[in-house]
Amino acid sequence: MSYEPKIIAFCCNWCSYAAADLAGTARMQYPPNVRIIRVMCSGMVHPEFVLNAFSQGADGVLVLG
Amino acid sequence: MLDTKKLGSVMVVGGGITGIQTALDLADSGYYVYLVERSGAIGGAMAQLDKTFPTNDCSM
Amino acid sequence: MTLSEVTGIAGEAGNFQVTVKEHPRYVDMDKCIACGECTTKCPKKVPSEYDAATGKRKAIYVKYAQAVPLKYQIDPVNCIRLNKPGACGFCEKVCPADAVNFDDTEKMHQLNVGAVVLAPGFETFDPAKNWTWGYGRYPNVVTAMQFERYLSASGPTEGHLNRPSDGKEVTKVAFLQCVGSRDEHKCGNGYCSSVCCMYAIKEAVMAKDHVAGLQTSIFMMDMRTHGKEFDRYYVNAERDAGVRFVRCRVHGVEPEGDSGDLRLHYINEEGRQVEEYFDMVVLSVGLQIPDYVKELGAIAGIRLTHDGFASTSDFSPVSTSKPGIFTCGVFSGPKDIPQSVMEGSAAAAAVADSLAPARGELTAEKTFPKQREVGGEAPNTGVFVCHCGSNIAGVVDVEAVAAYAETLPGVGHVERNLFSCSQDTQEQMTQIIKEKKLNRVVVAACTPRTHEPLFRETLKSAGLNEYLVEMANIRNQNSWVHSNDPTTATAKAKDLVRMAVAKVNQQESLEPISVPITQKALVVGGGIAGMSAALNMAEQGFAVNLVEKTDKLGGNALLLGHSWSGESIQDRTRKLIDTVHKNENIVVHHGFEVTDAKGFVGNFTSTIATKDGLEKTIEHGVGVIATGGGALRPSEYGYGSIPNVVTALEFDRLFELKEHRAANAKSVVFIQCVGSREGNRLYCSKVCCTHSVQSAISLKQEDPTRMVYILYRDMRTYGQREELYKKARALGVIFINYELHGKPSVSVENKRLSVEVWDHILHRPLAIKADMVVLATAIVPNPDGEKLNKLYKISLDGDGFFQEAHAKLRPVDCATDGMFLAGLAHYPKPVEESVNQALAASARAATLLSKTSVSLDAVKAQPILENCDGCALCIDVCPYHAIDLAEHPVGEDGMVHKYITVNKAQCKGCGLCQGTCPKRGVAVQGYTMEQIASQVEAALAV
Numbered sequence A: 001m002s003y004e005p006k007i008i009a010f011c012c013n014w015c016s017y018a019a020a021d022l023a024g025t026a027r028m029q030y031p032p033n034v035r036i037i038r039v040m041c042s043g044m045v046h047p048e049f050v051l052n053a054f055s056q057g058a059d060g061v062l063v064l065g
Numbered sequence B: 001m002l003d004t005k006k007l008g009s010v011m012v013v014g015g016g017i018t019g020i021q022t023a024l025d026l027a028d029s030g031y032y033v034y035l036v037e038r039s040g041a042i043g044g045a046m047a048q049l050d051k052t053f054p055t056n057d058c059s060m
Numbered sequence C: 001m002t003l004s005e006v007t008g009i010a011g012e013a014g015n016f017q018v019t020v021k022e023h024p025r026y027v028d029m030d031k032c033i034a035c036g037e038c039t040t041k042c043p044k045k046v047p048s049e050y051d052a053a054t055g056k057r058k059a060i061y062v063k064y065a066q067a068v069p070l071k072y073q074i075d076p077v078n079c080i081r082l083n084k085p086g087a088c089g090f091c092e093k094v095c096p097a098d099a100v101n102f103d104d105t106e107k108m109h110q111l112n113v114g115a116v117v118l119a120p121g122f123e124t125f126d127p128a129k130n131w132t133w134g135y136g137r138y139p140n141v142v143t144a145m146q147f148e149r150y151l152s153a154s155g156p157t158e159g160h161l162n163r164p165s166d167g168k169e170v171t172k173v174a175f176l177q178c179v180g181s182r183d184e185h186k187c188g189n190g191y192c193s194s195v196c197c198m199y200a201i202k203e204a205v206m207a208k209d210h211v212a213g214l215q216t217s218i219f220m221m222d223m224r225t226h227g228k229e230f231d232r233y234y235v236n237a238e239r240d241a242g243v244r245f246v247r248c249r250v251h252g253v254e255p256e257g258d259s260g261d262l263r264l265h266y267i268n269e270e271g272r273q274v275e276e277y278f279d280m281v282v283l284s285v286g287l288q289i290p291d292y293v294k295e296l297g298a299i300a301g302i303r304l305t306h307d308g309f310a311s312t313s314d315f316s317p318v319s320t321s322k323p324g325i326f327t328c329g330v331f332s333g334p335k336d337i338p339q340s341v342m343e344g345s346a347a348a349a350a351v352a353d354s355l356a357p358a359r360g361e362l363t364a365e366k367t368f369p370k371q372r373e374v375g376g377e378a379p380n381t382g383v384f385v386c387h388c389g390s391n392i393a394g395v396v397d398v399e400a401v402a403a404y405a406e407t408l409p410g411v412g413h414v415e416r417n418l419f420s421c422s423q424d425t426q427e428q429m430t431q432i433i434k435e436k437k438l439n440r441v442v443v444a445a446c447t448p449r450t451h452e453p454l455f456r457e458t459l460k461s462a463g464l465n466e467y468l469v470e471m472a473n474i475r476n477q478n479s480w481v482h483s484n485d486p487t488t489a490t491a492k493a494k495d496l497v498r499m500a501v502a503k504v505n506q507q508e509s510l511e512p513i514s515v516p517i518t519q520k521a522l523v524v525g526g527g528i529a530g531m532s533a534a535l536n537m538a539e540q541g542f543a544v545n546l547v548e549k550t551d552k553l554g555g556n557a558l559l560l561g562h563s564w565s566g567e568s569i570q571d572r573t574r575k576l577i578d579t580v581h582k583n584e585n586i587v588v589h590h591g592f593e594v595t596d597a598k599g600f601v602g603n604f605t606s607t608i609a610t611k612d613g614l615e616k617t618i619e620h621g622v623g624v625i626a627t628g629g630g631a632l633r634p635s636e637y638g639y640g641s642i643p644n645v646v647t648a649l650e651f652d653r654l655f656e657l658k659e660h661r662a663a664n665a666k667s668v669v670f671i672q673c674v675g676s677r678e679g680n681r682l683y684c685s686k687v688c689c690t691h692s693v694q695s696a697i698s699l700k701q702e703d704p705t706r707m708v709y710i711l712y713r714d715m716r717t718y719g720q721r722e723e724l725y726k727k728a729r730a731l732g733v734i735f736i737n738y739e740l741h742g743k744p745s746v747s748v749e750n751k752r753l754s755v756e757v758w759d760h761i762l763h764r765p766l767a768i769k770a771d772m773v774v775l776a777t778a779i780v781p782n783p784d785g786e787k788l789n790k791l792y793k794i795s796l797d798g799d800g801f802f803q804e805a806h807a808k809l810r811p812v813d814c815a816t817d818g819m820f821l822a823g824l825a826h827y828p829k830p831v832e833e834s835v836n837q838a839l840a841a842s843a844r845a846a847t848l849l850s851k852t853s854v855s856l857d858a859v860k861a862q863p864i865l866e867n868c869d870g871c872a873l874c875i876d877v878c879p880y881h882a883i884d885l886a887e888h889p890v891g892e893d894g895m896v897h898k899y900i901t902v903n904k905a906q907c908k909g910c911g912l913c914q915g916t917c918p919k920r921g922v923a924v925q926g927y928t929m930e931q932i933a934s935q936v937e938a939a940l941a942v
Helices: A016-025 A047-055 B017-028 B044-048 C037-041 C090-094 C144-151 C196-210 C230-239 C291-300 C337-354 C398-406 C423-435 C448-461 C475-479 C486-504 C528-539 C555-559 C569-582 C648-656 C688-702 C719-730 C785-792 C831-849 C873-877 C912-916 C929-939
Strands: A007-012 A034-039 A060-064 B009-013 B032-036 C004-012 C015-022 C045-047 C056-058 C107-113 C115-118 C141-143 C172-179 C215-220 C244-247 C253-255 C262-267 C273-278 C280-285 C325-327 C381-386 C411-417 C440-445 C469-473 C513-516 C520-524 C543-548 C586-590 C593-600 C603-609 C615-620 C622-625 C629-631 C645-647 C667-674 C707-712 C734-737 C745-749 C752-759 C764-770 C772-777 C779-781 C819-821 C853-856 C861-863 C883-889 C896-902 C922-924
Touching (some): A016 A034, A016 C448, A016 C475, B009 B017, B017 B044, B044 C144, C004 C107, C037 C090, C141 C144, C172 C273, C196 C230, C325 C337, C337 C831, C381 C398, C398 C440, C398 C486, C440 C448, C440 C486, C486 C929, C520 C528, C528 C543, C528 C555, C528 C569, C555 C648, C569 C586, C603 C622, C645 C648, C648 C688, C648 C772, C688 C719, C707 C764, C819 C831, C861 C896, C873 C912
Parallel strands (some): A007 A060, B009 B032, C215 C244, C622 C819
Antiparallel strands (some): C004 C015, C593 C603, C603 C615, C861 C922, C883 C896
């Protein structure tokens, strides 16, 4: 089987989360490997989350804000 | 005899984006609003638009 | 009230008796569950109005998928049963709710209201009325509204751009502008419809996303992209998206044999006759007032213009000729969405002014059942999976997702809904939450950014704390972006539901914070906009502080002559100033500027000061920024060095005073777009075309032998102003188009001015001898913007104007709650648009001022005292200064313990504190460390 990475993305409600919604509205297609977690600001993302995600098997973490 | 006192209710004729805005603002500031629409649902012309400038939001 | 029309209006302002005729729907609104069974069975297909006849609907139908109310209706003209008793009737048989009622009848209602607002809208021009465009004869000639439906994912082709005649993918489209506008011969509509240029560009750009390599051409006379940010879009459309603009009015469309292709003849910019083929032609149809609206005007007894628009004054743009009856939207003149929304609010303000004493008399607060306490209960989570019609269900296997949801921990109930957001589903959800005693809810549907507020209301109605809901975004971030891969999309939907369940199971009830409102307003700027806003709020009964930097009110209006419709700005402004001064609710602070501001919605404290340092503090609940703009001091065309080159405002003055240069001038040249639409100022100043045309008319009327030239890039006499443009041409004013790469130049020859410009019609350079050159200079933002931006945290756009919260839907609100915009501070605009925006600002402000308290979102930072050790790292990072350090001597050890406190009214819940805190001493409710960790865990669990 081909390699399917798991990626966690922390998205700010006001920009990148909205952008992800807009990508949908525009029907843009992208690989389904990303799981988005909505936060009120990317500044809310504690370094601990990033480490947590990696320790639980994530192949990548995006913090978008 | 007609009472000369003013009534706290308003009729908004037309349920497009403009009429909806008027109705909402009036309702939010303490008036009773009747929104009268000619067709079967409100929304008007904007509901027909696919996307709008500049954010290209779907207009729903 | 739907399917209803006004048939009579009696009475007078304050007390009207309105007769409303409600047409039968033949479907019982209370019973219809919008399942759509009826439509499936209905045998009758007719063109859909919603799809502008590009698609079909049935005789029993719902106007569109997201319609409000989402209730079916029968079209009596096309229904077989209603036309032939005993026939058909399938819908009645299949309706599971027994909602179809063929015996439904027309109802008449008598309603007493204090005021009437007419916002009946427009119809688009029907191009079939004239054969030259081939509309109705050649299938690939469509209207812009039809094109919009072809582009729409909910349209007849699901967003695929295939041409109607043969389904071939479109590769080359032409847009013809001004179909049904600026044309008295073919349609009788002499005015400009104002919106078609912009929508044509939008459609041309959007269409390119639908078909790779699509060529789009727009044939136009003038591009009228005068709105905020519109010119930048125009430039980008040409430069980046590759939309071609051809300055030529095409007079006819011809078919190319039977191929379906269409031939256009036109004259290109080199002056040659050209023939070009397109596989689709879009007619940019104008807006007009339908006959039934003209009848409504007659019923209301208001005056209409000869084009059928409601006649209004520039200083009271939403008041009709009859007191107590107001108008807004396209009925009072062609306008786009933001202008219409603004005017909608403005009409609300005008009504509120006229009915101020009766406010609150007939309204009742919406009440919700008492909240059920769920603190001690184990999660009993309900999962609602939305089909969103076929938006989700067309890609994701929703049944599998629902079945999977049942296996998740804490889940007690799962169901699927066709449209979770529809009113009837809302009611069902409320019932189920109550019946099943659900204490957490997950809605797997679209985005929380638009729909979370709705589902929060649903929970409230069900007696549950509104924060116990979480949305799984399986549409915008799943079915729409993975439509080619249903299997993976279904798997991802399961993951998203699992993550949402994991999070919501740890969610606790939160109480919204209620903040009292100071029922007073501060208006910054005493021009027309500021005064109009202040006066309207004052008339509504609210106390207003009006701060004006200079020693007199009036602003730019003091320099202007006449509005476009010919009203004297001087007279009206003087009257306005007088009324403001006399109003007891307004305190005017001359010579003051805002120097400091603190607080938040409902509770602002602003400090104002004079130059000499005299200070005052003002408590206010809302603020209106109306700081205006100014005229650019030009640095080109010899301004400042050649004496007879003057700005438009200077010329007005010279002309009015009959100063010899203006009075004796035999040849006057106006140069448009001086400082606008180029370089850093890539915006249209909106008023200058009309201004120059008005001045040109005055010059010609005073002395018809004068030569008057207007050198322009696009004449933007939009809307009903077009009449002035026509008048100027009829009077012999000469209009010469120039392009940015061939700007005119001004020199002095033998003591006379010479203006050189390339004439695009004659295809040669012209040298015009002139006695005076008038520069139509740009409107530039007030430099004080920067300061106010910092004080009130209201952002400026790239051009230095204040940024509204949403370009279309919230055109007067600032992103900062409780602050509003009006006038030139927002964007260049003429008098009636400034007044409109000012009234709108007042209406928006009144939605706050009319209440004694406002509820704020409960997502706030909460200190966790047992973990916080008062290190204060979070205080530095908090952008809202909402965190303070408190000291607290604690019992036995006698030590002074420090910890943080959060001012919840100032906290926006951004969580910078949470991200910074090394000790888990602070958490944002609804986004706690535990919750986010559980989402991460759930995301990676499979």
